[in-house]
Amino acid sequence: MKACMGKVLRVDLGARSFEEVPVPDESYRKYLGGLGLAAAILYDEIPAGADPLGPDNVLCFSSGLLTGTGSVMTGRWMVSCKSPLTGGWGDANCGGTFSPAIKQCGWDAILFRGVASGPVIFVADAKGPRLEDASDLWGRDAIETEEALLARWPEGKKPAIATIGQAAERLSLISGISNDLGRYAARSGVGAVMGSKRLKAVVLRGNRPISCADPATVKAISRAYSDKVRKQNLPRLFKGRFLPLLGKALGMKQVIPMDGIMSAGILRRWGTIYNNLAGAVNGDSPMKNWGGSVADFGPRHYQRLDPDRFISRETRKYHCYSCVIGCGGVLDVSGVIPGVKHSHKPEYETACAFGALCLNDDLETVLRCNEICNRSGLDTISAGTTVAFAIECFENGLLTKEDSGGLELHWGNAKAIVALLELMARREGLGDILADGTRVAARRIGKGSERYAIHAGGQEPGMHDSRMDPMMGVAFSADPTPGRHTISASVYYNVSHVWDDVPWAPASTRIYPKSEEYEATDREADKSVAGACLKQVIDAAGGCLFALTTGVQHWRIFDYLDAATGEKRGAEAYMETGRRIQTLRQLFNVKQGLDPRTTIMHKRMAGVPPLKDGPLAGATVPIGDMVSNYWRRFGWDPVTGIPLPATLEALSLPGTDGAIGATKTAAGTEAS
């Protein structure tokens, strides 16, 4: 098949051995690449009960099937493993320049198992794959490490590098993996897995060509999409302070169909931080550790996080590989962060996690927290949520000044927020208790603190309130990687136009009352299922969520896949592949003994008790019924969440033995 490289590389860090393994075309047909290929391989290769931080866990870096084919918005790389944070399937993905580099080395995925005897880096270049000593890099932050490695190859092609910071070295369960000097595959605790293997960095410098069956068609799609994006330019007079109007429109009691291509103009201007104001107004932004509202963090506060104030520091835009939107940016942070001149523009998730969630309106604190996380490797979503948890514990007397080392952990205390985050990055004092996220911290603190520990299945949720978008709550609760905000949501689905290509996906083309989204109906469940299947396809292809939110009528991912691979399969077949990947990720959890019923989000996130004020006052989400419906419409048991035998058979997935049991080879890779 075209578009793929046809091989993966297995690396045994303990034995210091390498093995190239061919992957048959049938496996790509069944799972595509990226996340799908990873799920197929890891389901088979990680034994049940494996210690996530032990040698049996496998850390898989995989490239999207469409990466490098001439398609656009398809430059994301996936990292997958058993998550030490949730105990089940773990994955995270990231843009940057790492995805094409994996393929240019000749592989679709690189699999690391075992534990190195000392710190190492993995290098792949014209000399082939090898491990090199990394004692001199161990203990350095992720950005310093990448800069030091870039200096080793000053001439010729710049290598693509993935690194970890000190938080991952110290096995913080909320640490991620960086590339491009601070862009993160942050979720699921993937950094801790890399740290546990003593793998400090992966350095790729290949030049293999990436094939494409029909480059003319692929580029025609790219040109047409790019022409549409190019025309999305907001008037200069439309300032950040007007974004609350957009927020109000998105939060109306009636949901109005929109063309998602408009979002390209917003992202080009500000990036994701446009939602600092829009989300504050309509309730999308959780506030005060999911216990507050604009009554606690009103316009006087949230307007201090106006995206125009961030953009005023922007020195240049940052695009991930093959991205024609360019939502990223590099900010001049001179005078804000000692010794640092440039820093990646914070994402909305970061700004909210260290902003509204902690009732902090100080922009410079957000910049500092962003940089601390990017250097140490902490996931900003999880770290911000854990800081908010600590503040709520402190405010309610569960933590004292003695516990905090003298920090006054009150809502909005900017200095204390920064100081606590630094302690977490270094695992010192209270920071050591908090460095593994809210669930573990609550166990350590005790005293009933779990009532303030916001998470789903151990993972802190993204900064989008499920009481505003219940479909987001279903993803938080029922996705095999719980707590993720990038899987499915009404706000994504309604602009996706997936129903144009997939008849079974419910159409969202008419005005409807927002209240419908709060009902546990088959239609809402089918929207969640379709959204999740589509997201699996995108993650298998290396696609970007923001391309999805411009709509697949513009970003023609199914046509891309047909043209790039040369396999004329059509949208419905790819969505079936998405269903297979999602079901296999769920099977992974069952195999690892993770009961799907235990990943339901914190009850506060479902409006139990409901908020007393703000735009979401009184809102509750029937999350139990919605998750049950989602499982049923996926072909999984509506009570247990375990995929049903008939579903496995229909999807040609591994058979079951006992609860789920032993499996046959899923990916078609040869045994080592």
Added chain:
Amino acid sequence: MPEKKKPVVDYVRCMACGACVPACPAGCIALTRQGLDRYRNAFPELGTPGSCTGCGLCARACPVECIAMAEA
């Protein structure tokens, strides 16, 4: 002997997506050209022209076909 061809970027069509950068085996293209639009985008340009072999892989990689190989 004919001049070696070099990449010429049409900055009206270029989307600054960077797909040309890793395609260059010699690493001679970089996203360094600014001041061409209101978004502070950094567009590709030949940073080390002497290293360019004229292989055309950057042009082949460009998703929107905005790079032409022309005699310098």
